[in-house]
Amino acid sequence: MRALISVSDKSGIVEFAGELNKLGIEIISTGGTYKKLREAKIPAVEVSEITGFPECLDGRVKTLHPVIHAGLLAVRSNPSHMKQLADLSIKPIDLVIVNLYPFKETVMKEGVTREEAVENIDIGGPTMLRAAAKNYQDVAVVVDPKDYDKVLSELKEYGEVTLDTKFYLMQKVFMHTAAYDTLIANYLREQRNDDSFPETLTLTFEKVQDMRYGENPHQKAAFYRETGKRKGSIADAIQLNGKELSFNNINDTNGALELLKEFTEPTVVACKHGNPCGVGSADNIYDAWKKAYEADKVSIFGGIVVLNRELTRNIAEEMMNIFLEVVVAPSYEEEALKLLQTKKNIRLLQLADIEVPQYEKAYDLKKVNGGLIVQTIDSKLLPDGELKVVTDRAPSDKEMEDLLFAWRVVKYVKSNGIALAKDKQTIGIGPGQVNRVWATKQSIEHAAELIGPDATKGAVLASDAFFPFDDCVEAAHKAGITAIIQPGGSIRDEDSIKKCNEYKIAMVFTGMRHFRH
Template sequence: MSAAQVEGLKPIRRALLSVTDKTGLVEFAKTLSSHGVELVSTGGTARALRDADLAVKDISDLTGFPEMLDGRVKTLHPRVHGGLLYIRGNAEHESAVAAHEIQPIDMVVVNLYAFEKTAAQPGVAFGHLIENIDIGGPSMVRSAAKNFEDVAIVTLVSDYPALTEELKAQNGALSRNTRWRLAKQAFATTSAYDSAIANTLDKIAEAPEPAQPISAEPQSAAPQVLPTTLRINMPLAQSLRYGENPHQRAALYSDGSGLGVAGATQLQGKELSYNNLVDLDACWELAQEFDAPAVIIVKHTNPCGAATGNTVLEAYTKALACDPVSAFGGVIGINRPVDAAAAEEIAKLFVEAIAAPSFSPEARQRFAAKKNLRLVELRPAPPKPVVKNISGGLLLQDADTGRVTEDELKVVTWRPPSPEELRALIFAWRVCKHVKSNAIVYARDGQTVGIGAGQMSRVDAARFGAQKAVLSLQGTVAASDAFFPFPDGLEAVAAAGATAIIQPGGSVKDDDVIAAADRLGLAMVFTGIRHFRH
């Protein structure tokens, strides 16, 4: 350490421990005790320490006041916060704490009530949710963090090993730099905690009775109100080499759920890049649209091949056949465990990354030869609102979870789709939802055949999707993410070889478009819902 850091060393003589997550608690407390630190604790934490044969002083012995109100009041006391907040060496502060017999507290080890886990429980009672709002914990965290010059505040279990090493190296003391790092982390912790509470309560329009589950609110025809204040508070999960381009800085932030792409486990390969993560999210989300084994190949967030099959291998073979040129260097999302047969075939293609629920040992062994290939295992995350930056602010919208079933489709042409066409239409519609607008998707049952993505006009999307097709489009169906404003787009789809079309409907020219479909012998259905994707 530098001379300045050594001068900033402060010994830890008394520590207050009150934690919900008791992982590593006993080991860390033993380290403190070995340096002569007096341990003060509360409730279950004190019991856990005593069970480990550690000497512990109850918080009530420190304050001279019993815990009360079912534990709601135990650390909210001048002898706690005075011991945390007084400035050592300040004559006036020293005089005040001496007069009131307040003892210094040099370290606080706290993690907060698991409010978010409680809120996520199905059918959790409103009263139970409210009881899991921590009051004393955040108060101690803030007091200790504010007075970091004299007090160390520990809020993360992951900090125990490093602190143990420093305490051993410095004979029971911590440096100013360490206390400052812990303080910044502590304020981030309370900020995230308050945001989680506010965001959860913001969703509850009227306070239910205490015993009533918060999920059992009366249903209303009115749409759910969006947050009155948008609070985004996520810790840094990983610094990235750069963003979309090398001159842009980038980082990954996670909600801590361990779900979705942000919570994925990387099994092998180079560090995930910004573009990898964006593409993995795109292909993984589309893969979740299907119940059957599905493989999605994505390039620059657009699918260039999507298919379902009886096996992952069959689905992959069909997806690759759609556009094998664009698939080179792509990212793959798979909604089933990857076995050896699928891995053997996928390994023949240059792929940047693959996301799946799991990979068999044989599959991992086959992929191991491709050192740079990123393999990630992940679990689905529930849909969350979509946030986008604009100059001067942010846009927020619900996730596009819209789906239609066969029964909800409206046949608008004289010829209804055949059962085979109907299955293909539903498949094409689910894929089209994940293609950038304007979007046209040509498909057979369980396989994309041509994809026209991100075109400025719908007729261009129809023509481009046909031009890109490697396989024959004869007898395919087509999906359009929004209505056809004129018959020309539909005519382009028919000219490409499609026999049936699925689209939202709703254009002022619907009658003209329907008439064109009838003239061309096409079956057409309306969904009543569109899937713009910008």
């Protein structure tokens, strides 16, 4: 039996090769792998001795040779194949241990040049892997060091690798080479600044963890990380306490983080079931926390809280009195962390790059039955140019500050969505209603119920899309709301403008909607 070993990731390879040698398996190797094995005094033969042809072109050509690929591709049960091998004095290769040039690691380094990246595109490795995997019934091919023990165990027990394991290894090869080629294709696409939607869309993600279940207990689930230099996402967070994150934890926390990234001043976002339930901004993070908590003391129970400043002891003390699923902050005061860690079930995450905005060229993907709908992410808050005041009365500076605050929030409220705000604090949110007036009335009712009957007096309202009728303005006036921000664009805009002028409500059109389905 013969094995060909050529690996970039050399973890565990000396021990594995040593065990193969003890089993009497002849080892063929190349370049740095050959040197490492020889340094460990493990017998190995260089590929050039087998092929009779030296490595050339700075090592670009070494295994691309008929002696290697005939040894990999010959079907042992085919007499014609075996006769040709004998006539050509070629020996079969039964075991291939190959992993590829570190393309991903190369392109993720700061300042890497295109030339460096291209030089780390492996040619011979994928060719050998695909050849060996195609002939899986005769050749065991190992691409992942995690499989070394399994292969060794079977070689020791049976004298060969079982067919079922070879089939499993074959699958891993094609998953690996597909992901490798996808990384290369997407890197080149980024290098060309190509923002068109490709004719075929291939993406690659790496599994972070399996989950106990999905959105509901009867669904299976796993969490995958997007491959690349993406900072500030939940996939990069360090967990400091609590059980592993669930499907819903990750989904809801991601939504909260997306909203938090719209703010640069100290801000706290509380989120429940994918919708913000309390948002507060202030001069310091404690006051921002108080605003977010007091915006909706009911819905925050069992919710997600994210902060864009260090979580302090005084915030931790107040959090101890609430059941929270997940807390995310860029850092924690030592005393705050110790205190929160006494709550066994709260999931504490540290995300140092929490303020890094989303990558603007990223895709937003939604799976539908039989396909996928793809769009660029909603990365803009407002269109280029000035906002348009459409009423006789323009908003005051304070109203405009609150309008922009509410507009940031409503961008992340499920449509039809309404957000009410006052003093940079949400006071009522109406998410996911089938008509806009219901969302408006719901947000007003929530404000009265959760904060007080006069909560909406002097508040502002943000709507994620235009008003089709003036009924939302009517409801806003009755609640004491003094300013409105909305996209505009309805054929009945004049009805709403006229009603605002009648009630001396200032209204601003953004010219941009933020549907969120």
